[in-house]
Amino acid sequence: MDDEPAAEILDATYLALCEHGYAGLTIQNIADESDRSKATIHYHYDSKEELLAALLDDLYERYADRLDAADGDTARQRLDALVDVLLADEPPLDRAFHTAVLSVTARAPHDDAMQERVTAFDRRLFETLRDVVAAGVDADEFDDRVDPAVAAERLATTIKGAQLRRFGADRSTERCRDAVDGLVEAQLRPPAVAEGARR
Amino acid sequence: MDDEPAAEILDATYLALCEHGYAGLTIQNIADESDRSKATIHYHYDSKEELLAALLDDLYERYADRLDAADGDTARQRLDALVDVLLADEPPLDRAFHTAVLSVTARAPHDDAMQERVTAFDRRLFETLRDVVAAGVDADEFDDRVDPAVAAERLATTIKGAQLRRFGADRSTERCRDAVDGLVEAQLRPPAVAEGARR
Numbered sequence: 001m002d003d004e005p006a007a008e009i010l011d012a013t014y015l016a017l018c019e020h021g022y023a024g025l026t027i028q029n030i031a032d033e034s035d036r037s038k039a040t041i042h043y044h045y046d047s048k049e050e051l052l053a054a055l056l057d058d059l060y061e062r063y064a065d066r067l068d069a070a071d072g073d074t075a076r077q078r079l080d081a082l083v084d085v086l087l088a089d090e091p092p093l094d095r096a097f098h099t100a101v102l103s104v105t106a107r108a109p110h111d112d113a114m115q116e117r118v119t120a121f122d123r124r125l126f127e128t129l130r131d132v133v134a135a136g137v138d139a140d141e142f143d144d145r146v147d148p149a150v151a152a153e154r155l156a157t158t159i160k161g162a163q164l165r166r167f168g169a170d171r172s173t174e175r176c177r178d179a180v181d182g183l184v185e186a187q188l189r190p191p192a193v194a195e196g197a198r199r
Numbered sequence: 200m201d202d203e204p205a206a207e208i209l210d211a212t213y214l215a216l217c218e219h220g221y222a223g224l225t226i227q228n229i230a231d232e233s234d235r236s237k238a239t240i241h242y243h244y245d246s247k248e249e250l251l252a253a254l255l256d257d258l259y260e261r262y263a264d265r266l267d268a269a270d271g272d273t274a275r276q277r278l279d280a281l282v283d284v285l286l287a288d289e290p291p292l293d294r295a296f297h298t299a300v301l302s303v304t305a306r307a308p309h310d311d312a313m314q315e316r317v318t319a320f321d322r323r324l325f326e327t328l329r330d331v332v333a334a335g336v337d338a339d340e341f342d343d344r345v346d347p348a349v350a351a352e353r354l355a356t357t358i359k360g361a362q363l364r365r366f367g368a369d370r371s372t373e374r375c376r377d378a379v380d381g382l383v384e385a386q387l388r389p390p391a392v393a394e395g396a397r398r
Contacts, residue, residue: 106305122368161360169321
């Protein structure tokens with residue numbers, strides 16, 4: 001977006017979403033996060049729906065950037081780095097980001113346009129996980145009987161649950177991380193070590 | 200609650216939450232779901248916070264009732280029945296119920312009193328899962344090296360993720376169910392059949 005005030009309003013909307021959650025998102029809260037007035041916000045975005053659509057596009061970019069930032073020399077290292085990024089809870093930034101995404105996801109069932117965008121977030125996560133699992137299978141790091149798409153579905157599901165419990169139910173990071181790591185072990189390890197990994 | 204109008208208002212609040220989600224919950228929406236006026240609602244509940252606290256207590260009872268309703272002759276059957284209940288998506292009732300719980304969970308990071316109650320929901324789920332896994336280990340249905348608390352943490356995490364993806368990201372029920380079933384197999388099956396269950 002070349003339009004500077006519009007971009008600034010979008011940044012303020014993101015900050016307001018992180019601070020107040022979807023239910024607390026008001027034009028006043030957005031104005032409070034920027035130097036712009038409510039009137040200026042209304043001038044740049046005709047409706048709250050239009051602003052929200054722009055916000056979700058912006059949030060998607062931030063989400064994709066976070067996923068892409070997870071790197072490593074091996075597939076297993078990349079997978080661990082991805083899980084680190086997805087379960088990072090350093091306040092205020094990580095926690096605010098993940099609660100913002102959760103807030104939008106939980107709102108999606110009530111709003112078709114929103115659900116379409118949230119489904120794109122989900123697909124991006126799935127594809128990223130599938131690609132790293134496939135690379136690990138190709139490199140003989142993971143069991144070659146693993147189906148990358150099946151493993152990625154299961155990983156995505158457990159990771160989303162870990163985020164929901166971590167940030168919603170205030171479950172400890174360690175417990176949520178263990179659930180994800182346990183699944184990674186159970187799904188991807190070569191069968192020879194599978195048994196020993198149980199308690 | 201002996202107070203009939205108050206109970207009726209609570210039922211209407213539940214219906215409004217299912218219909219509109221937390222962000223769309225207004226006294227007007229609650230009035231629309233009942234025969235009571237906004238003034239009557241304000242008379243019975245001093246503040247929106249008080250009404251919300253009563254709603255969460257009510258939702259907790261409904262949640263506990265759903266978990267308790269899952270039954271079966273064996274631990275494995277009880278576990279499958281629990282997963283059925285937790286991932287049921289028959290519209291409008293199941294879908295509305297689960298999206299209502301998700302909506303409240305995603306709101307929790309922004310509200311300490313709410314987070315305390317959402318954490319109680321989470322603990323109830325964890326304890327129910329832990330008890331059924333422990334019963335299955337005692338009855339030699341599940342591998343006796345399984346730690347019921349560890350398995351229950353992992354199951355709870357994947358089930359919450361399956362709900363979030365099913366109702367938020369509109370992922371298919373089958374894919375989400377497979378993620379949970381895959382975890383049940385990987386965590387609880389006797390080791391002799393462990394390998395064959397992979398693709």
